[in-house]
Every structure is written in C-alpha cells, then in structure tokens.
Amino acid sequence: MDNEIHYTYSVDGSDFTLAGEISSKVKKTLRQLGLPSEIIRKVAISMYEAEINMVIHANGGTIDVTIDSDKIRVILKDTGPGIPDIDKAMQEGFSTATNEVRELGFGAGMGLPNIKKYSDEMNISSMVGQGTTMELIINII
Amino acid sequence: MIDEIYWHSVTLERNNCKGCTNCLKLCPTQAIRIQNGKAKILKERCIDCGECIRVCPYHAKKAVTDGFECLENYKFNIALVAPAFYGQFSKTEDVDLILTALTIIGFDDVFEVAQGAQAISAKTQELLESGQLLKPAISSACPAVSRLIAVRFPDLIKNIIPLRSPMEISAEHARRVAIKHTNFKSEEIGIFFISPCAAKATAVKDGLSVNKSEVDGVISIKDTYLKLAQQLGNIENVKKLTHSGKAGILWATSGGESRATHAERTVSVDGIHNVINVLDDIEDDRLGDIDYVEALACPGGCVGGPLTTENNFVARSRIKRICKHLPQRIHKIDDDIERMWDKPPVYRPVMKLDNNIKTAMQMAIELDEIRDRLPGLDCGSCGSPCCHSLAEDIVRGYAKETDCIFLLKEKLNSLIQQMTDKKEEND
Numbered sequence: 001m002d003n004e005i006h007y008t009y010s011v012d013g014s015d016f017t018l019a020g021e022i023s024s025k026v027k028k029t030l031r032q033l034g035l036p037s038e039i040i041r042k043v044a045i046s047m048y049e050a051e052i053n054m055v056i057h058a059n060g061g062t063i064d065v066t067i068d069s070d071k072i073r074v075i076l077k078d079t080g081p082g083i084p085d086i087d088k089a090m091q092e093g094f095s096t097a098t099n100e101v102r103e104l105g106f107g108a109g110m111g112l113p114n115i116k117k118y119s120d121e122m123n124i125s126s127m128v129g130q131g132t133t134m135e136l137i138i139n140i141i
Numbered sequence: 142m143i144d145e146i147y148w149h150s151v152t153l154e155r156n157n158c159k160g161c162t163n164c165l166k167l168c169p170t171q172a173i174r175i176q177n178g179k180a181k182i183l184k185e186r187c188i189d190c191g192e193c194i195r196v197c198p199y200h201a202k203k204a205v206t207d208g209f210e211c212l213e214n215y216k217f218n219i220a221l222v223a224p225a226f227y228g229q230f231s232k233t234e235d236v237d238l239i240l241t242a243l244t245i246i247g248f249d250d251v252f253e254v255a256q257g258a259q260a261i262s263a264k265t266q267e268l269l270e271s272g273q274l275l276k277p278a279i280s281s282a283c284p285a286v287s288r289l290i291a292v293r294f295p296d297l298i299k300n301i302i303p304l305r306s307p308m309e310i311s312a313e314h315a316r317r318v319a320i321k322h323t324n325f326k327s328e329e330i331g332i333f334f335i336s337p338c339a340a341k342a343t344a345v346k347d348g349l350s351v352n353k354s355e356v357d358g359v360i361s362i363k364d365t366y367l368k369l370a371q372q373l374g375n376i377e378n379v380k381k382l383t384h385s386g387k388a389g390i391l392w393a394t395s396g397g398e399s400r401a402t403h404a405e406r407t408v409s410v411d412g413i414h415n416v417i418n419v420l421d422d423i424e425d426d427r428l429g430d431i432d433y434v435e436a437l438a439c440p441g442g443c444v445g446g447p448l449t450t451e452n453n454f455v456a457r458s459r460i461k462r463i464c465k466h467l468p469q470r471i472h473k474i475d476d477d478i479e480r481m482w483d484k485p486p487v488y489r490p491v492m493k494l495d496n497n498i499k500t501a502m503q504m505a506i507e508l509d510e511i512r513d514r515l516p517g518l519d520c521g522s523c524g525s526p527c528c529h530s531l532a533e534d535i536v537r538g539y540a541k542e543t544d545c546i547f548l549l550k551e552k553l554n555s556l557i558q559q560m561t562d563k564k565e566e567n568d
C-alpha cells in the first residue's frame with residue numbers, strides 16, 4: 001500500500017520508568033499528522049496499557065505500528081509466559097500482578113478491559129510458555 | 142488558523158540577541174528558531190509563558206507591557222494588584238503600606254485581585270462538589286497553561302474549569318464600585334493590572350476565553366516596583382486598603398489555589414516543563430484518582446513570574462508570613478458578577494504538518510528519513526531546537542539539510558576528497 005508509515009520499536013522490560021515512552025512517541029507523530037484528538041487519545045491509552053502489560057508480565061518485547069490513511073494498526077509481540085485463559089484475563093478486576101507491581105499503582109485488573117474499550121478491534125493470541133501477540137486497530141474513518 | 146493574527150507580549154530585542162541556543166532549547170512549544178544569527182519567535186506557537194525571558198543571558202527577550210504614561214488617558218485610575226506583588230519588598234510585609242504607596246505614584250484607587258481569587262476559589266469548590274466537571278478538572282487561572290493546552294493538548298480543553306480569571310472579575314467589580322463612588326463614566330476609568338507575567342498582558346489583548354477584557358492595561362511588577370520602592374519610606378498616613386484573606390493572597394504561590402478549593406485529591410504543579418509532564422499524564426488517563434489540578438507556568442507559581450523583581454523563594458516565604466494571621470477569606474466580589482467564562486479556548490493545530498492527511502503522512506515519512514540522517518546531537522547549531530525539529534522544518538520547507546553543521550562538514554570533506562582525487566588524476 002502506498003502512503004503507509006511503519007515503525008518498529010523494542011520495549012525494554014527491565015526499566016519500569018521507561019514504560020509508556022513508545023506510546024508517547026507515537027502520540028506525537030499522530031498529532032503532527034493532524035488526526036482528530038479522540039483518535040489520538042484512543043491510540044495513546046490503549047497502546048500505553050498494552051506497553052505496560054508487556055513490561056509487567058513479559059519482560060518487554062516489540063511493537064509494530066502501521067499508520068495508513070484509514071486506520072492505525074499496532075502489533076505488540078512478546079515472548080513472555082503467555083495468558084492461560086484469555087476470557088478470564090479480559091474480566092475487569094482480574095489480575096495476576098505481584099504486590100510489588102501493585103504498590104506502583106498498576107495491576108488493578110483494568111489493563112485488558114481498558115485496551116478493549118479504547119480500541120476498535122483487539123485480537124489476542126497467546127501460547128503458555130511461548131508468548132503473547134496482541135493486535136490493536138483504531139479506525140481513522 | 143495560521144491566517145489569524147496572534148498578538149504577543151513576548152518579543153525580541155534584536156540588538157541584544159547573540160543567536161545563542163538558550164531560549165531555543167527551553168521553549169516548551171518549540172516556538173523559537175535562530176535565523177541569520179538572531180532568534181525568531183514563531184507567533185502561532187508562542188504561548189507567552191516567558192520561559193525565554195527567564196533564561197536569556199543577554200536580556201534579549203522582553204515582554205511588552207504598558208507604561209505609566211497610559212494613566213493619562215483616563216480620569217480615574219485603579220491599580221488592580223496581583224497578590225504576588227505583596228511579596229516583592231524586603232523592607233515591608235505591610236500590605237496596607239504597599240497599597241497606599243500605589244495611590245501616591247499615580248493611581249487614584251487600588252483593588253486586590255486576591256479578592257477575585259477568593260470568589261473564583263469558592264466557585265471552583267462549588268463546581269467540583271456539583272459533580273459537573275470532567276475530572277481531573279484543570280484550573281483556568283494560568284493563561285500560559287491554557288494556551289499551552291490549546292496548542293499541545295487539545296483533548297484537555299474540556300477538562301479546563303470554565304471560569305473567568307480572578308483578574309477579570311476583580312476588574313469588573315472595581316469598575317462598578319468606582320462608578321458608584323465617583324462621578325466618572327465607565328470609559329473615564331482606567332483599570333491597570335500590576336502583573337507578574339507576560340501571559341496576562343496577552344490575555345488582556347487577545348483573551349482565549351474572554352470576548353472583551355475588563356482590564357484597560359497591564360503594567361509589569363518590575364516597572365511598578367522601582368517607582369514604589371522610592372516612596373515606601375515617605376508614607377505617613379497608611380490607609381486601610383487590604384480586605385483579602387489568605388485564601389486569596391496564597392494564590393500567589395503554588396499550592397495556594399488548591400488549598401482554597403478545599404478539594405482533597407489535588408495536584409499542584411509549577412514550572413512549564415513540569416506542567417507538560419502532568420498534562421501528558423492526564424491525556425493518557427493516568428491521573429484517574431485526582432479531582433483538581435492547579436497548573437502554573439512559572440516556578441513556584443505567580444511569584445516566579447518573569448516580570449517580578451524578587452527571588453521567588455524569598456517572595457514565597459514573605460507571602461506565607463503575610464498570610465499567617467489573616468482570616469481564610471473575606472468576600473468582596475458582588476454575587477451578580479458573572480463567574481463563568483465567555484467561551485472555551487479554541488484548539489490551535491500549529492503542530493500538524495499539513496491539512497491534508499495524505500500529504501501529512503508523506504511528510505511524516507520524509508521527516509523520519511531526514512531525521513535518521515541527522516546526527517541526533519540536538520545541539521541547536523542549525524537554528525532549530527533539536528534534530529527532530531530540523532527535520533520537521535526541512536519538510537515544511539523552512540530549512541535545508543546543510544543547515545546541520547555536521548552534515549555540512551561531511552559534505553565539505555567529501556568535496557575536498559573529490560578535488561584531491563581529481564588533482565591527483567591530473568598530475
């Protein structure tokens with residue numbers, strides 16, 4: 001497809017303070033493209049949550065962002081522990097976070113439900129012991 | 142949008158500018174470029190925060206404010222005093238003395254903006270408790286922050302509390318009182334705000350959420366200080382002029398506004414770069430447990446304004462002492478004076494590359510390619526604040542790659558190499 005912007009980022013899983021840096025970069029690019037702010041907000045929030053998840057559960061991974069003229073597609077890939085029961089993980093309040101992570105204000109069990117809420121399409125595929133891939137689509141039109 | 146005329150208080154004193162990179166690097170909206178050895182302010186981006194005035198070592202950045210000669214245009218002049226003014230004098234913490242001195246240097250009367258602040262705090266508290274506000278609700282008090290939101294955080298415009306500024310309601314009240322007690326008409330009365338900052342001067346001339354300002358002019362604290370300091374020792378009859386409580390006067394310092402609203406879950410942030418961090422967090426939905434955000438562009442709050450004279454830490458300590466024995470609030474603003482703003486600020490999409498999204502995408506792709514060729518040192522020598530913004534300026538057509546001194550050096554080296562090779566061939 002012509003006129004398509006593509007970015008690949010790697011997410012460092014060892015430093016919590018860096019989590020969110022990539023969603024913030026993407027947000028700036030979208031702003032420069034002049035996209036409506038509701039769309040930018042949807043991307044920023046869903047991507048931020050997913051990025052945090054990667055750091056908490058999977059020790060980092062990679063994020064691919066593709067922007068074309070009708071949608072934004074974000075693919076987050078990690079080689080973490082995987083999600084045994086995706087339906088259960090999608091329930092509000094469900095959390096496997098350690099106390100340490102909860103003390104940092106995360107792990108309230110709102111991550112996945114929030115990602116779903118702010119994206120137009122969300123697909124998760126996961127294998128226990130091998131990792132999780134999440135695809136988020138936010139429509140521009 | 143770009144066709145709109147932007148009025149700004151912050152301007153460049155061309156002769157003093159050395160073309161260094163101090164202001165360039167610290168401008169929060171990347172509104173400065175260095176061209177032909179001089180700084181240039183991109184009018185549509187500038188939010189009048191005054192950060193450049195504060196950091197310029199050559200005093201080349203100035204805020205345009207009104208002079209005392211403007212008082213001659215009116216028959217009855219009122220000084221509208223920002224509470225930050227009370228903390229400027231090492232010789233006195235007596236607010237009545239300071240206000241009396243103002244009536245000697247040319248003003249016929251004074252009115253304290255702290256009273257308007259009290260009224261706005263009371264209204265803020267009412268709105269917060271009513272549950273009508275989108276949370277976290279952001280105070281509309283700092284005009285530079287409101288402008289920042291209008292250019293960089295359009296999503297948060299709806300979080301701004303829809304109230305007028307303490308300055309505006311104070312001016313309206315002061316004018317009403319003056320008309321009642323003197324025989325002057327409204328247009329014969331001049332109301333001058335004694336301001337710690339440039340953004341207030343802009344707010345009066347080109348208000349974001351005000352149709353027409355109640356204030357006739359803005360005089361800087363600096364300009365007023367000099368005249369006043371000479372008089373402070375000569376005053377025999379100190380008049381009883383202050384009627385403000387601590388809820389209003391503490392607005393001069395960061396945290397004062399929050400305290401006056403009595404909200405529990407508040408954040409008080411000061412300094413424009415800190416404000417940006419907090420706004421970024423709000424935009425990403427990370428401040429869910431906060432009800433009220435007091436965001437002030439200047440370090441320490443209004444006492445840190447670029448047009449003040451005193452060190453902001455010292456001024457803060459004085460304001461605290463002044464307030465120590467004051468009651469919480471003394472209401473003086475009439476209830477029938479409108480508290481709500483005329484209109485919300487309008488998004489100014491100055492960061493976007495093009496109106497057509499396809500063109501913008503093409504430009505964004507090019508921008509990335511150019512940025513990857515740049516050294517990533519963010520030195521500012523090209524005249525743009527960082528490598529990314531040079532790439533942006535190039536795709537917008539305002540700059541070229543050889544503006545980067547490192548790329549230029551590479552190019553020169555390869556030219557020299559080619560010439561040497563040619564010479565050797567010829568020999």
